[in-house]
Amino acid sequence: MTEMRRAAFVAVGSELLRAQRLDTNSLLAARLAGNCGFSFVEKRAIEDDVEAIARAVGELAARVELVVVSGGLGPTADDVTREGVAQAFGLGIARMAALEGALEARFRRSGRTMPAIAARMADIIEGAEVLPNPQGTAPGQLLQVGGCTLVLLPGVPRELETIFATHLLPRFASAARVATRTLHLAGVYESAVEERVSHLYEKYGRERITILAGRGLVDLVLMAQGAECADVVAAMEKDFASIAGDDLFGCDRDTLPAVALAAVRLRGWRLATAESCTGGMVGAQLTTVPGASDVYVGGVVAYSNELKQTLLGIDGDAIATHGAVSREVAEAMAVGATRLGAECAIAVTGVAGPGGGTEAKPVGTVHIAVITPAGRRHVQQRFPGDRAFIRELTANVAIDQLRRALLEA
Amino acid sequence: MTEMRRAAFVAVGSELLRAQRLDTNSLLAARLAGNCGFSFVEKRAIEDDVEAIARAVGELAARVELVVVSGGLGPTADDVTREGVAQAFGLGIARMAALEGALEARFRRSGRTMPAIAARMADIIEGAEVLPNPQGTAPGQLLQVGGCTLVLLPGVPRELETIFATHLLPRFASAARVATRTLHLAGVYESAVEERVSHLYEKYGRERITILAGRGLVDLVLMAQGAECADVVAAMEKDFASIAGDDLFGCDRDTLPAVALAAVRLRGWRLATAESCTGGMVGAQLTTVPGASDVYVGGVVAYSNELKQTLLGIDGDAIATHGAVSREVAEAMAVGATRLGAECAIAVTGVAGPGGGTEAKPVGTVHIAVITPAGRRHVQQRFPGDRAFIRELTANVAIDQLRRALLEA
Numbered sequence: 170m171t172e173m174r175r176a177a178f179v180a181v182g183s184e185l186l187r188a189q190r191l192d193t194n195s196l197l198a199a200r201l202a203g204n205c206g207f208s209f210v211e212k213r214a215i216e217d218d219v220e221a222i223a224r225a226v227g228e229l230a231a232r233v234e235l236v237v238v239s240g241g242l243g244p245t246a247d248d249v250t251r252e253g254v255a256q257a258f259g260l261g262i263a264r265m266a267a268l269e270g271a272l273e274a275r276f277r278r279s280g281r282t283m284p285a286i287a288a289r290m291a292d293i294i295e296g297a298e299v300l301p302n303p304q305g306t307a308p309g310q311l312l313q314v315g316g317c318t319l320v321l322l323p324g325v326p327r328e329l330e331t332i333f334a335t336h337l338l339p340r341f342a343s344a345a346r347v348a349t350r351t352l353h354l355a356g357v358y359e360s361a362v363e364e365r366v367s368h369l370y371e372k373y374g375r376e377r378i379t380i381l382a383g384r385g386l387v388d389l390v391l392m393a394q395g396a397e398c399a400d401v402v403a404a405m406e407k408d409f410a411s412i413a414g415d416d417l418f419g420c421d422r423d424t425l426p427a428v429a430l431a432a433v434r435l436r437g438w439r440l441a442t443a444e445s446c447t448g449g450m451v452g453a454q455l456t457t458v459p460g461a462s463d464v465y466v467g468g469v470v471a472y473s474n475e476l477k478q479t480l481l482g483i484d485g486d487a488i489a490t491h492g493a494v495s496r497e498v499a500e501a502m503a504v505g506a507t508r509l510g511a512e513c514a515i516a517v518t519g520v521a522g523p524g525g526g527t528e529a530k531p532v533g534t535v536h537i538a539v540i541t542p543a544g545r546r547h548v549q550q551r552f553p554g555d556r557a558f559i560r561e562l563t564a565n566v567a568i569d570q571l572r573r574a575l576l577e578a
Numbered sequence: 579m580t581e582m583r584r585a586a587f588v589a590v591g592s593e594l595l596r597a598q599r600l601d602t603n604s605l606l607a608a609r610l611a612g613n614c615g616f617s618f619v620e621k622r623a624i625e626d627d628v629e630a631i632a633r634a635v636g637e638l639a640a641r642v643e644l645v646v647v648s649g650g651l652g653p654t655a656d657d658v659t660r661e662g663v664a665q666a667f668g669l670g671i672a673r674m675a676a677l678e679g680a681l682e683a684r685f686r687r688s689g690r691t692m693p694a695i696a697a698r699m700a701d702i703i704e705g706a707e708v709l710p711n712p713q714g715t716a717p718g719q720l721l722q723v724g725g726c727t728l729v730l731l732p733g734v735p736r737e738l739e740t741i742f743a744t745h746l747l748p749r750f751a752s753a754a755r756v757a758t759r760t761l762h763l764a765g766v767y768e769s770a771v772e773e774r775v776s777h778l779y780e781k782y783g784r785e786r787i788t789i790l791a792g793r794g795l796v797d798l799v800l801m802a803q804g805a806e807c808a809d810v811v812a813a814m815e816k817d818f819a820s821i822a823g824d825d826l827f828g829c830d831r832d833t834l835p836a837v838a839l840a841a842v843r844l845r846g847w848r849l850a851t852a853e854s855c856t857g858g859m860v861g862a863q864l865t866t867v868p869g870a871s872d873v874y875v876g877g878v879v880a881y882s883n884e885l886k887q888t889l890l891g892i893d894g895d896a897i898a899t900h901g902a903v904s905r906e907v908a909e910a911m912a913v914g915a916t917r918l919g920a921e922c923a924i925a926v927t928g929v930a931g932p933g934g935g936t937e938a939k940p941v942g943t944v945h946i947a948v949i950t951p952a953g954r955r956h957v958q959q960r961f962p963g964d965r966a967f968i969r970e971l972t973a974n975v976a977i978d979q980l981r982r983a984l985l986e987a
Contacts, residue, residue: 184788185621186608187612188606188608188609189790189799191602191604208595209595210624210625211622212622216620221619225620379598381593381598442858442879445876448870448876449861452861453862456855456857456881457857459932459965460933462881466884467854467880467882467885468878470858472875473871473876476875476919479919556868
């Protein structure tokens with residue numbers, strides 16, 4: 170396997186340095202650069218300042234093969250990426266008449282007159298190639314300085330992605346030969362996955378495998394390079410999938426709600442929900458999927474015990490005897506949900522905290538019940554973390570329990 | 579007003595350079611550093627590599643007064659922040675026997691034997707001050723190099739925040755005299771807010787005011803420095819609040835669901851929801867608030883038209899005549915929700931897309947109805963954006979409509 174080539178990312182924008190906003194373009198750029206055979210060894214966010222930009226690109230260009238700069242290409246006085254990069258390498262800047270004319274025409278087409286300041290977007294660094302921007306006004310620029318390629322892209326994510334995909338992928342990707350595959354697992358902890366796959370680290374190389382985890386979901390990102398990369402990733406996928414077993418629910422762009430709904434749809438069934446501590450999160454997750462309505466009929470947020478009785482038909486004695494957070498009530502909620510006109514149901518009741526915990530049922534205690542025509546499932550969990558974490562974990566595990574019930578069907 | 583002092587942030591961790599994960603500690607650190615009178619002029623994410631760490635902290639310490647380094651202080655071979663920082667300044671590292679003993683005792687208390695490798699967490703850079711970590715095992719370290727203070731903190735957010743707040747805020751904050759206030763507005767667009775407050779930029783200075791917007795909510799972050807900072811921020815707050823009027827729903831840690839629920843609670847009323855296109859998101863938002871159960875009884879996710887009829891008692895003819903996405907159906911859903919045992923109700927029906935749009939009711943068409951004993955509200959919106967954006971905007975606007983209805987009460 171060939172090595173990944175070293176790249177760096179610079180996000181220009183003073184607003185990215187405060188407590189309220191993060192650069193996220195670097196995720197997009199990391200994926201696109203990865204497809205070109207580059208991996209980031211450093212990312213920076215810096216101020217809208219000529220000196221700061223010049224220093225950053227100068228330092229990075231001396232030790233990586235690709236520097237991607239995002240932002241600061243617009244028309245306002247704050248937009249000084251062109252000036253900073255030019256200064257770093259002692260290059261001039263010239264206004265391209267043809268580009269200025271195209272900008273004017275673009276403004277005219279949308280019924281506006283181009284403000285004089287907008288002509289700055291036609292300023293091109295000496296020796297740079299113009300990368301047209303079909304999604305916006307400011308074009309990108311590509312510059313070769315010694316052994317380093319510098320790419321200046323607009324900060325608007327859609328524009329950055331389009332220019333990268335249109336102009337840079339074709340240039341780099343065929344030479345790079347990179348293949349990746351992301352396997353999605355549910356209902357497992359990162360540490361357990363790590364233990365199960367550790368012997369494959371030696372076979373394929375630790376640096377080809379990334380484990381990412383959060384809220385009951387674990388992703389295995391597999392990567393290979395070189396002429397055989399597609400075959401290598403296919404072999405890796407087979408090995409990892411066989412170890413993951415039923416914990417594996419999909420790959421790449423699959424999501425847990427979409428996979429679970431597809432399994433219900435496949436059998437011609439419908440699904441309803443009955444939620445207490447999650448307050449609607451299970452329904453909200455399921456309906457992130459476009460077209461969910463042909464499978465998911467809806468459900469009840471039975472936050473109060475009264476609604477558990479009136480809408481789900483749960484016996485008040487059952488609640489009094491076992492408590493609202495109990496296996497009995499979870500299962501009765503699931504039965505009640507099926508009566509809404511669905512063959513399948515997910516029901517959730519638990520103590521999300523911070524209040525409401527007892528010694529017998531501390532904060533984090535959750536009961537999940539699933540009904541399908543093929544069988545029923547119940548799990549009791551004691552989840553760690555705060556209210557938000559417990560609720561997210563509960564919603565994910567609940568949808569995963571439906572998926573597992575349908576695997577058995 | 580005194581100027582903010584220049585600081586930089588370095589996140590150590592190779593996993594932060596890939597396409598799947600962002601450093602978010604820098605947001606936490608920016609807020610805490612801001613309270614100490616520092617503002618970040620640069621943020622970096624770098625690899626778990628001694629040379630990379632040494633280069634970054636060396637470069638930054640030469641031109642800022644505070645460098646915050648996050649991560650790489652744990653026990654594993656990847657954790658090389660100590661070594662990198664020591665190398666940058668030609669300093670030695672020594673294992674502190676007292677700290678090693680404390681680590682061993684900590685492991686013993688939790689019934690484990692300390693692995694030999696964990697003793698690395700007792701390695702302290704020559705001349706550094708140990709910053710005890712009450713939340714975890716790896717302590718922080720503080721180092722003065724020339725005119726720069728270097729602070730090494732664990733990458734676990736809770737540990738980073740606790741050490742910063744315990745050891746650094748008292749040291750820096752009294753000298754800094756910084757006051758901030760965040761005003762939260764709902765139901766308005768960023769551009770409209772910007773226009774309304776623009777004359778205050780001149781009065782207080784553009785750099786003291788940050789406008790942040792997203793999904794129907796706008797935050798105004800106000801900041802002042804110097805001996806009079808508390809008075810200045812109070813004066814700013816008064817001016818901005820008077821312009822914001824009823825759009826202002828709270829400040830600092832207030833959230834829209836918490837404010838809306840508190841308004842219902844104040845009057846001794848209860849609240850129910852009836853949701854279609856949001857699929858449970860309104861309920862999920864409301865129940866992010868601890869203690870929501872004394873006000874929010876729950877509701878119905880009436881995703882199918884059948885459930886709109888059976889659970890909310892909506893006339894099938896009304897749906898046939900006006901369509902499920904209509905003022906009539908939204909208002910009937912709200913009436914149905916009050917029958918679940920609540921004086922107040924929020925109801926939502928809309929076309930979230932990508933499918934389901936028509937010429938008369940394109941994707942983004944949403945009807946929101948609110949009932950309270952004090953009066954009813956209805957809004958029809960045509961929201962821009964994709965499915966996820968439309969749904970989030972709808973949930974926020976719906977909860978804001980309840981808040982506005984109660985303002986009038």
